[in-house]
Amino acid sequence: MSDLSVMSRFVLPAFLRITRRNRKYLTAAAADAYIARCIAAPASYQPPTRLRGVTVTSTVDQGRPVFTLTPSSGRSRGGLIYAHGGGWVGEIASQHWHLAARLAAELDLTVTVPIYPLIPTGTAAQVIPWFAELYLTSTRRYGPTFLAGDSAGGQIVLSTALHLRDTAQAKVPRTVVISPAVDLTLENPAIDDVLPDDPWLGREGALVFGGHWRGELPMKDPMVSPLFGDFTGLGPLTVFSGTHDILNPDTRLLVDKARAAGVDVDYHERPGLVHVYPLTPTPEGAAARNTLVETLRADLTG
Numbered sequence: 001m002s003d004l005s006v007m008s009r010f011v012l013p014a015f016l017r018i019t020r021r022n023r024k025y026l027t028a029a030a031a032d033a034y035i036a037r038c039i040a041a042p043a044s045y046q047p048p049t050r051l052r053g054v055t056v057t058s059t060v061d062q063g064r065p066v067f068t069l070t071p072s073s074g075r076s077r078g079g080l081i082y083a084h085g086g087g088w089v090g091e092i093a094s095q096h097w098h099l100a101a102r103l104a105a106e107l108d109l110t111v112t113v114p115i116y117p118l119i120p121t122g123t124a125a126q127v128i129p130w131f132a133e134l135y136l137t138s139t140r141r142y143g144p145t146f147l148a149g150d151s152a153g154g155q156i157v158l159s160t161a162l163h164l165r166d167t168a169q170a171k172v173p174r175t176v177v178i179s180p181a182v183d184l185t186l187e188n189p190a191i192d193d194v195l196p197d198d199p200w201l202g203r204e205g206a207l208v209f210g211g212h213w214r215g216e217l218p219m220k221d222p223m224v225s226p227l228f229g230d231f232t233g234l235g236p237l238t239v240f241s242g243t244h245d246i247l248n249p250d251t252r253l254l255v256d257k258a259r260a261a262g263v264d265v266d267y268h269e270r271p272g273l274v275h276v277y278p279l280t281p282t283p284e285g286a287a288a289r290n291t292l293v294e295t296l297r298a299d300l301t302g
Contacts, residue, residue: 004272007282013244013274016199025087025202031209035089035120043091045115051097053105061114062130069104069111076110077300079142081135081160085151085178085276087206088119088213095279096150099289103148106293107300110142116156123215124159124224131160136169146296147175150276151247152213154180158226158237158254165233166222172235174299176292179241179276182227183250184210185219190249197244200275206246227254231261238266238295240288242273266295 016022024034047056047067054069070076082100084092092115104111114134116127138145147157154177164170186203195203214224222229227250237258241251248269255267268291270277270284278288 005283008273008277008280008284012280012282013199016274022198022200022202025200025205027202027204028208031205034205035208035212038089038091038118039120045091047097047113048094051101054101054111061134064117064130065115066134067113067115069101069113071104071108071110073105073108075108076142077108078110079138079145080104080107080109080111080296081131081138081145081147081157082111082113083116083131083147083149083153083156083160084113085149085153086118087209088122088152089209091115091118096153099279102289103293103296107296109146109296109300110138112138119209119212122213123217124156124213124221125215125217127156128159128163128223131156132163132167132169135160135164135172139170144173146299147172148178148292149176149180150178150279152181152209154178155182155184155224155226158182159223159229161234162222162226162229162231166229171233174236174238174296175234176238176296177240178278179245179247180226180239180251180254181206181210181247182254183220183225184214185225186210186246186250188249188253191246194244194246194248198246198275199244201246203246227257231258231263234258234261234263236264236266236299238268238292240268240278240292241270242275242277243269243271244273245275245277247275 084096149157
């Protein structure tokens, strides 16, 4: 950890702890209370007023808003579907919008941002097939299309890639997952070793959120917990994870399982970094975002 910036090593973890960012994850009661607050006062999903290098339009698909970020250059070399994180309960945030806009502007990609239904009404069985349909629409309109998502959104896009493979509809050219939730049971005993170091997440609240998200599906259904899917024939994966994240132990299992199935996995693990570190305002976050852009650029030009 000695090579970490001051921001990543001290400032950001301290800020997360002081602001009690993990409080909704600490107990089941806190998670239930947070869900109730979100229902009573839904957060805005509108994009920031100014997003650099893109034109933003919106439509409604199956009753849900879908935003399209088109490069201001007018060029499009393909598409990308982005699924935001937030524990399936939190609405899309500014850092998600800015990352999506950067991918569109710098890579000449048409980026689709679905505003998917959140818990307690939204479930994996609703959302994953819908994302698959949006993916197929993107490939028809814009050409080769990537999937990308962070945290809960990482679960969504990875389950979508498996669903597209399982239904023989498409092989995704690359799926990018940032600190993904891949096993919603959180049964991995190694999580206990990480919990004291994670200033962002907690097991008990996450189990409540995941329990709503699974709906009537078993918790280990790949549409809910993609770790339990068959990875044979899946397209390349790019995976980011920090070791001060309770999702890291399962992410390591994901990487090992995918590689054992013959999947090309580009894994970026950083010791001492927190959940979704590529989205954080830190030097390490900026470096990870650069890596993500260059990885997709290589796919587009390769």
